[in-house]
Amino acid sequence: MKNVVIVGSQWGDEGKGKIVDWLSSEADVVIRFQGGHNAGHTLVIDGVTYKLRLLPSGIVRKNKISVIGNGVVVDPWALLDEIEEIKSKGVDVNENNLILSESATLIMPYHKEMDEIREDEAGDSKIGTTRRGIGPAYEDKVGRRSIRVMDLASEENLDNRLTSALSHHNAIRKGLDKPVCEKNQLKKNLLKIAPKILKYSKQVWKKIDEFKSQKKKILFEGAQGIFLDVDHGTYPFVTSSNTVASSAATGSGCGPNSINYVLGITKAYTTRVGEGPFPTELTDEIGEHLGTVGKEFGTVTSRKRRCGWFDGVLVRQAIKISGIDGIALTKLDVLDKLEEIKMCIGYEIDGNKIDYFPAALNKQLKVKPIYKTFKGWKSSTSEIKEFENLPDNAKIYIKELEDFIEAKISSISTSPERKDTILLIDPFN
Ligand code: GDP
Ligand code: IMO
Ligand code: MG
Numbered sequence: 001m002k003n004v005v006i007v008g009s010q011w012g013d014e015g016k017g018k019i020v021d022w023l024s025s026e027a028d029v030v031i032r033f034q035g036g037h038n039a040g041h042t043l044v045i046d047g048v049t050y051k052l053r054l055l056p057s058g059i060v061r062k063n064k065i066s067v068i069g070n071g072v073v074v075d076p077w078a079l080l081d082e083i084e085e086i087k088s089k090g091v092d093v094n095e096n097n098l099i100l101s102e103s104a105t106l107i108m109p110y111h112k113e114m115d116e117i118r119e120d121e122a123g124d125s126k127i128g129t130t131r132r133g134i135g136p137a138y139e140d141k142v143g144r145r146s147i148r149v150m151d152l153a154s155e156e157n158l159d160n161r162l163t164s165a166l167s168h169h170n171a172i173r174k175g176l177d178k179p180v181c182e183k184n185q186l187k188k189n190l191l192k193i194a195p196k197i198l199k200y201s202k203q204v205w206k207k208i209d210e211f212k213s214q215k216k217k218i219l220f221e222g223a224q225g226i227f228l229d230v231d232h233g234t235y236p237f238v239t240s241s242n243t244v245a246s247s248a249a250t251g252s253g254c255g256p257n258s259i260n261y262v263l264g265i266t267k268a269y270t271t272r273v274g275e276g277p278f279p280t281e282l283t284d285e286i287g288e289h290l291g292t293v294g295k296e297f298g299t300v301t302s303r304k305r306r307c308g309w310f311d312g313v314l315v316r317q318a319i320k321i322s323g324i325d326g327i328a329l330t331k332l333d334v335l336d337k338l339e340e341i342k343m344c345i346g347y348e349i350d351g352n353k354i355d356y357f358p359a360a361l362n363k364q365l366k367v368k369p370i371y372k373t374f375k376g377w378k379s380s381t382s383e384i385k386e387f388e389n390l391p392d393n394a395k396i397y398i399k400e401l402e403d404f405i406e407a408k409i410s411s412i413s414t415s416p417e418r419k420d421t422i423l424l425i426d427p428f429n
Helices: 016-023 078-089 111-124 134-142 149-153 157-176 181-198 204-213 285-295 312-322 361-366 391-405
Strands: 004-008 029-032 041-045 047-054 065-068 098-101 218-221 263-268 270-272 304-310 326-330 340-349 352-354 368-373 408-413 419-423
Touching: 004 016, 016 041, 016 218, 016 263, 016 326, 016 408, 029 204, 047 078, 078 181, 098 204, 111 134, 111 157, 111 368, 134 181, 149 157, 149 181, 157 181, 204 218, 263 312, 285 304, 312 340, 312 391, 326 391, 340 391, 368 391, 391 408
Parallel strands: 004 218, 004 263, 029 065, 029 218, 065 098, 263 326, 326 408
Antiparallel strands: 041 047, 270 304, 340 352, 340 368, 408 419
């Protein structure tokens, strides 16, 4: 039996949702383990589009169990809205197919407000967050003043937790000249939705233990990408969680030995949304072309994504950091019409060549990509179901990419549709 972890290997939006949905035909359980509703995972099934933020992408399939682990920060109102939204599309969500960790940290209205206040006040040095309160909620988790799902079960406990959280937040709010957050009103609002949230609440570590003894296959669905990881990313232009594969264990309650295969989702070019370094960014008409053909607008905030060439150095580094066994190469079709295609195979900094992405922000901003140029294939790759049937120039590009990043290509995606995916190596077997 194999359990598979899916992570983004770039700056997010690599097509994780599509691949999780496609692979979940083989899985019994899909688990989100970090991030929150900053994620936006898109699935397209027979022309119908589903955009998932907090719900695991397995939710759309019948007879699968979806789990939101303790490592996720959960805005309870956003979760209820998303459940209603997906139900209105005919997807069944109930306490049998959705499990929420009782230990997950809740995102409170004051987290979202703090995210917005900070971004607005930072001006040009803003992070470009999704303004969902993700960072402030993780800060409270580590600061030991979070309100967690289980706290909703007892008014007395909730009151105590809110007193502790608000003594911190209201001191800051007063200092910033913002109105204080009123405890009783917030408590009332939380108690109102508590039963609707608590009905999904379980001990996830215990459920995973059961799943393992029942030999169920588990797919762990990462959010964001390795270069948005709070330790390994382009700090401070990162999210506030660890996005690497090993987070799947801590963020759900199982050991690292429960992970058997790490699948990195990798776009055939690069995108980034929000601020921060991006060595292969294209601000010319090719960048515009990638953005238009790839429909590169954020799922969560509708912001235009920055686009650029495939950065092999970056992805190779993600593979080493996250222990990626194989990659799913997505959005190959977006390159279909290009005359020539470039791949970054090294950087130059201060006249020296380097083969890694440096950790310091000033160096990350300074590196200049060294490119290898490939001939385009100038024909459609969508609908192709076998690697052999891809155009020769596409095969050359993919093979070089595979050799350079030092990981096997496990699948290739050539359209947003579930069915347009070429399987090379089954990560579950
Ligand atoms: P995620 O956050 O990694 O799940 O990715 P998003 O859903 O935010 O963004 C990926 C976008 O690309 C979505 O609109 C997908 O429907 C779309 N997509 C995924 N795979 C492919 C592909 O192979 N080709 C094309 N053209 N679009 C794709
Ligand atoms: P998925 O799962 C792309 C980016 C934001 C910002 C930074 C910090 O769909 O790939 P945050 O709100 O997390 O504090 O913002 O991280 N970001 C993402 N970019 N895809 C995502 O998720 C992202 N989630 C956060 O744009 O730069
Ligand atoms: Mg996304």
